[in-house]
Amino acid sequence: MDKNTQGIMYMQEGKFEEAASLFNEVIEESPNDPVGYINFGNLLMHMKDFEHATRFFNKAIELDASAATAYYGLGNVYFEQSLFQPAQQNFQKAMELGLEESDVYYMLGLCLQNQEQFKLSIPYLLRAAELSPDDEEILFLYGLSLAQANHLEEAKATFENVIGINPEHSDAHYNLGIISIYDENIDGALAHFNEALRIQPDHLLAANGKHNIEELLKDKDR
Template sequence: MDLNQRGIEAMQNGNFEEAATFFSEAIEANPNDAVGYINFGNLLSAVNEPEKALKFYEKALEYDAEAATAYYGAGNIYYNQENFNEAKNMYEKALKKGLDQGDLHYMLAMSLVAIDQSRLALPYFGRAVELNEEDCDARFQLGLCLAQLDFVDEAMVQFQTVVELDEDHADGYYNLGVAYAFKEDATKAKEMLERALTIQPDHLLAGHALTIINENNIQ
């Protein structure tokens, strides 16, 4: 097992100091290899040293401008800093360099949503779900994106799948309830909203929506 792999294993086990030692040795042994810098950047990101992590990603890209995972790592830093435009740029570069992972598509889509470009986000959410059909987060966000773009029927399909994958997904039931209310099916709407409140009694949005339906005696 090489130094980088040993460092990754140590990092996965929560042994960050040991991981740092392995990655440092890997960089010292191969100072022109981007992999060591990327791994050290990932480690620094994991221990909440974002600015230092960025420097390692930048160093990796000096040695290998095609290193897609360096762009992805930098994108995550920018996203966590709420610099969504720069995050989007980094994720797009990672995609262009050949990284085709569900997490990348999901994070690119989330960045686009954050800068009010939901229509552009839609295919990336779709690809994230395509790559991992059991990813509840990606599927839920796909549903929200579809609903925001007025594709209510398509959104309902996604929310229904979400609650099938996770029976305790209160937000999934809430959004199904809203969708049924939009389609003027008050019975199903109340059923979904009540389910959301059973799972999460303090779900304010579900409680408010249910109150509106009941006060208006909508059938």
């Protein structure tokens, strides 16, 4: 096992000092190889040392302007600081350079969501879902963008797919409840809100939705 691989394993295990030591050795042994800088940058990002992580990713790019994973790492650094525009630019650059993984499409979609560009986020989250079809969180966020862009039928089908993967996904039930209201299916909405609250008793949005429906039903009975 080479030092980069071992360092990544240490990082995943939370052994940051051991990982840092190995990545430092990699850089000392191969100072013109961007990989060591990228791995050290990822480690620093996990440690929330964004300033130094940025320097390492930029050094990797200086050594190899086509290092797609360096741009991806830089995008994550900006995203973690809620700097969505520069994060978006770096994720797009990583994709232009050939990074074809669900994570980069997912993160780009999230950047656009956070900038309330819901329609623009849809194709990226769709591609992320295609590359990771069993990832319920990617699928859920894809459904959320569809709903926010008023593609309610597609959003409904997507949230139902989320529940197919994880029947205990409270937010998917909540959103299906909201869509049921738009479909004038009050009983269906109430059932989804109740299910969301069964799964997550402190789900405030579901509780509010349930309360509003119950008040509406009371008014009808008067």
